[in-house]
């Protein structure tokens with residue numbers, strides 16, 4: 001008797017997605033290294049902060065000096081999602097060190113589900129690695145629909161609906177709108193405008 005599961009036929013698109021994600025982790029990971037750890041700890045120490053608040057539910061998270069650094073994950077964004085997110089310099093850019101707690105990343109509790117107002121897709125943070133830091137905005141990184149690809153100024157599409165940028169971090173960068181020429185972090189959107197959820 002054969003107890004091994006049968007190989008699953010994976011559609012082409014799905015297989016590509018998996019490979020793409022693995023490449024991204026290698027390229028932009030910074031996961032679990034000493035540089036990331038000291039970057040976070042020194043940034044918080046400079047503000048006398050030993051805890052952070054989840055940007056979604058405001059729950060307090062202690063920051064540890066070893067991995068996992070936090071019961072959730074840190075991410076850098078040009079947006080300060082809550083007032084406790086400290087300003088940091090990364091590769092010459094001024095960014096904010098934001099954090100999301102484990103339960104919100106998981107998104108299993110009904111009141112923690114983060115769904116797009118426009119296409120109803122649930123934001124999925126469960127694939128993010130816990131206790132470390134992403135060098136880009138984790139909400140901007142995977143646009144669910146065309147609404148996420150619009151200029152913050154003129155509201156016209158910045159690219160065609162099937163087009164995507166090469167890296168997750170590309171969505172956290174300033175881009176120039178081809179229509180109105182405004183330069184902004186167009187893909188980084190206000191959470192309350194883009195997601196349905198009870199906000200604290």
Ligand SMILES: [Zn+2]
Pocket residue numbers: 054055056057058059100101102103104105
């Ligand atoms: Zn939370």
Ligand SMILES: [Zn+2]
Pocket residue numbers: 116117118119120121144145146147148
């Ligand atoms: Zn959407």
Ligand SMILES: [Zn+2]
Pocket residue numbers: 151152153154155156177178179180181182
């Ligand atoms: Zn525009």
